[in-house]
Amino acid sequence: MNRAQPLVLGIESSCDETGVGIVRGTELLTNTVSSSMDEHVRFGGVIPEIASRAHLDAFIPTLDQALADAGVRLADIDAIAVTAGPGLAGALMVGVCAAKALAVATGKPLYAINHLVAHVGVGLLDQNAADGGTPGGSAQPGGAPQLPAHLGALLVSGGHTEILKINSLTDDVQLLGSTIDDAAGEAYDKVARILGLGYPGGPAIDKLARTGNGKAIRFPRGLSQPKYMGTAEEPGKHRYDWSFSGLKTAVARCVEQFEARGEEVPVADIAASFQEAVVDIITSKAVLACREHGITDVLLGGGVAANSRLRELTAQRCGSAGIRLHVPALNLCTDNGAMVAALGAQLVMAGKEPSDIGFAPDSSLPVTSVLLDA
Ligand code: KG4
Ligand code: ZN
Numbered sequence: 001m002n003r004a005q006p007l008v009l010g011i012e013s014s015c016d017e018t019g020v021g022i023v024r025g026t027e028l029l030t031n032t033v034s035s036s037m038d039e040h041v042r043f044g045g046v047i048p049e050i051a052s053r054a055h056l057d058a059f060i061p062t063l064d065q066a067l068a069d070a071g072v073r074l075a076d077i078d079a080i081a082v083t084a085g086p087g088l089a090g091a092l093m094v095g096v097c098a099a100k101a102l103a104v105a106t107g108k109p110l111y112a113i114n115h116l117v118a119h120v121g122v123g124l125l126d127q128n129a130a131d132g133g134t135p136g137g138s139a140q141p142g143g144a145p146q147l148p149a150h151l152g153a154l155l156v157s158g159g160h161t162e163i164l165k166i167n168s169l170t171d172d173v174q175l176l177g178s179t180i181d182d183a184a185g186e187a188y189d190k191v192a193r194i195l196g197l198g199y200p201g202g203p204a205i206d207k208l209a210r211t212g213n214g215k216a217i218r219f220p221r222g223l224s225q226p227k228y229m230g231t232a233e234e235p236g237k238h239r240y241d242w243s244f245s246g247l248k249t250a251v252a253r254c255v256e257q258f259e260a261r262g263e264e265v266p267v268a269d270i271a272a273s274f275q276e277a278v279v280d281i282i283t284s285k286a287v288l289a290c291r292e293h294g295i296t297d298v299l300l301g302g303g304v305a306a307n308s309r310l311r312e313l314t315a316q317r318c319g320s321a322g323i324r325l326h327v328p329a330l331n332l333c334t335d336n337g338a339m340v341a342a343l344g345a346q347l348v349m350a351g352k353e354p355s356d357i358g359f360a361p362d363s364s365l366p367v368t369s370v371l372l373d374a
Contacts (some may be wrong), residue, residue: 001109004361006078006348009066009102010341013095014115015159016040016051018058020066021338022077023345027077028125029070031311031331031338034058036187044199045189046158051089052159059098065335074106079354081344084112085365086374092361102132110356111344112372114365115277115335117173119301120166121152121343122332148324152295154286155311157302158185158200161242161282163289164251164367168344170350175367177240180223183355184219184278185304187244191251191274205271206307212268214276216310220283232292240289247277279309284301287317297324 005025016036022029036054040046047292067073078107080097080182085092086372103110124147161179168174184291185202192201197208222243223229230236251274290298291315300314305327318325332338359372 008344010337011082012337017335019097019337020343023341059344081111083115085362089363096361112355118339118343122339138251148297150296152298156304171305179242209272209275212272214272216269217273217279
């Protein structure tokens, strides 16, 4: 095994994307993704059983495509990495079983890794340096590339909303705050349904919001009251946490009130005001957590990183707080196999032992568990 520049195959199947990525050290060779999103559209959200079956259908073609794109053979691979959690149980099971089968058939070591930490690991790929998005990744003489010393990660997608502190990507990741109910992308999808905008709701609301007034309606910012926030000296229980379920209900009530009065529902203003509430509370709490934990660089990841207003306000508020913001290319922000391969390569380069083949996927794997060992 080449520990300096390992050739790593990464497999991702935690939600509706079947991803196979291949990296050599920090060099991205391929990021091949097959999504079952279209099959979920008529249900207005991801249906776990449909996603699992789609992973089964897509896995071998996606793997073949990835190997062909990268111009490598399975026999050349040094290690296999797979998302072990968090995610949908059945969907994870498909990727994990496929990875175990490949590992047993080829005799390659297998790394069972954390999906959330993989979202951060993607920031180490050289490709990000090209678009100015890298948070580090400079090769150190004789060692693995280094991330900035005070790195945070803001992950915002249909499945997660978290602010992390990365003390060490391979074994020390701290959860500073997270949503206590819906993920931000989930709130976008649910509100889009209330507004009759279809699925996925994020891009539809993002587009419509540009034509509306974000100040038209003041929607609630969840967990922002002093009793939850506390102070820097005496932090409240939810100082860096988010809640989006009350916001979704507020939008539903607002629509009902317009309808009850027989008035036309100002959909664009509601979309813009909802978006303003989401983006305001995400960015204000994330920047607060960064400032109070000495974070100087923050990586933005997850599907909602595509949101124009989130990018704009995060950049603005990070800038005012003296925090450098890094946004990987969008296809590396959403769920993919390259991020899994990237983190796998970091673990190999750090000399970590592979996982025991007997491990089970864990749908609620905590972010503090970077690598499963058994
Ligand atoms: O990371 P992702 O592809 O899958 C996971 O959920 O893990 O994220 C999908 C989510 C969906 O909820 C979608 O509505 C949201 O990201 N999304 C957006 C935008 N594009 C995608 N939300 C807001 N604005 C967007 N432009
Ligand atoms: Zn994800």
